[in-house]
Amino acid sequence: MRVAANRDVCIGAGLCVVTAPAVFDQDDEGIVVLLTEDVPPDRVAAASLAVDRCPSGALRRLDDGSSG
C-alpha cells in the first residue's frame, strides 16, 4: 500500500501519529509528516485505519484504484 498526505488540508488532530507511528509523524506545528510513502506490509492495517480515521481528509491511499 502507498499513502499520500496533504499538509495543506491537515488540521493536526494527530490521530495518524498514534494509530500508525511508523508511517506518520507531526512537525512542531502539528502538521502531518509522511515517514514513508510505501507502507511496509506489517503496517498496512494500522496505516489503513489512520487513513480512514483522518478527520480532515488529508490522508489517502494511492493505489486502491480511487482517484481520491
Added chain:
Amino acid sequence: MTDAPVMPLHMRRAGFDPTDELAAVRRDEGVRRIVTALGVPAYLVTRYDDVREVLGDWGRFSNAGRRVFGMPDAPQLTEEEVARMRAGQLLTFDPPEHTRLRRMLTPEFTVRRMRGLEPRITEIVDAHLDELERLGPPADLVSSFALPIPSLVICELLGVPYADRDEFQYRTRRQLDLSIPLEERLSLGRDARAYMHGLVARAQAAPGADMLGMLVREHGDELSTDELVGIANLLLVAGHETTSNMLGLGTLALLRHPDQLAAVRDEPAAVEPAVEELLRWLSIVHAGIPRVTTTEVEVAGHTIPAGELVVCSLPAANRDPVLVEDPDRFDIARAPAGHLAFGHGVHHCLGAPLARMEMRIAFPALLRRFPDLALAVPFEAVEFRSFHVVYGLRALPVTW
C-alpha cells in the same frame, strides 16, 4: 413571552443510552425533521456514514453564517455584537478563516506536547486523590474529582487563574444549559468575554509562558483583541466542561460494569481501549455544531434544500450497527473503531489528545487508589443532566 425551550429528540436519553425513538429514526428514516432547543427547524442526521459525510464536507455543510436566532422573540443583536461573539470562535468559521485560527493552536496539541504534560497531569490527579482520601468517604466525585482536574489542567495551560474557577465554572455550566432562557445565556456570554478581556490585557502587557502568552507573542500582530478573547474562552469552556463529564459519567459506567472496571484498574493495556469505548458508548456531546447547507443536498434519501440547519447526532452515529457489532453493549475489549465522539472533519476536537491523556491517567489512578469504590446512593437516585450541550451527571455520590 418566549416559551420555555423544549428538549429536542437528540438530547433525550435513558441513563447511558440514547432513546429507542432515536434508534428507530436511525434504523427506519435516517433523517428526521426536528426543532432545535432554540426553536429553529432542522434536519437531524443519525447514521454513522451520513454523520461522517456531513461533518467531513464543510463546502456543502457550513459552520459559518449560522441562523442561530430563528425564534421570533429572540433578542435582537447588532451586527457589531454578533461579530464580537464570533471573533476567534473556531466553530463558527469554515476554511480558510478556520484554518488560519486552527493553525495557530495545533502546535500546542501535538502528540509530543501531550506526552510532555503527562507528569504534571499525573501530579494534579494524585493531589486530588490525596485530598479525597484525607477527607474520607462519602464524596461527590463530580465536584471533587471530575470537574476540578480538567479545570486546573486547562487553567495552567491557558494562563487562567485557578482561583477564578467558581465563577467561570458557574458561567460555563449555565451558558451551555439549554433549559435556561437565551437572554440569560447571552448575558453570561458577555460576562465571560469581559472576564477574558481582563486576562488578555494582562497577557498583552506581559505575555507569560502559557498559551495566552504564546498567542500574544507569536500571533499578536495578526489577532485582534476580540479574537484572542474568543479563542481563549472557547479553550477554557471546551477544556473543562467536556472532560469533566466524561470523567463523571465514565466512572459511573465502569461502576455499573465491575468486571470491566477491574480490567481498567489492574491491566494497563486495557486503559486506552477502555477510554475509546467510553467515548463511543457515552458520546457525551449530543450533536456537533449545527451546519447550514450551502446547496441542495441529499442525505439518506432525503432532499434537504439550501440554507437549512443540519444537526448530527453523535450518540446515534456511534451506536450505529455499521460501526460496531452489538453497539449498545459497553465492551472495552472491542477492536478500535473510528467513533465520532470528538466529531469529524476540520472541526474535529482540537483538545482531543489532551482529553484522552487526562482520562487515561485519571480513571486508573482513581480505581487503584480506591479499589472498593462504590456508589453511595442507589443507581436510580443518580441524577443525569440531559438538556445541556454536554451530557453528564449533576453529582456522583461515592464511597469506598
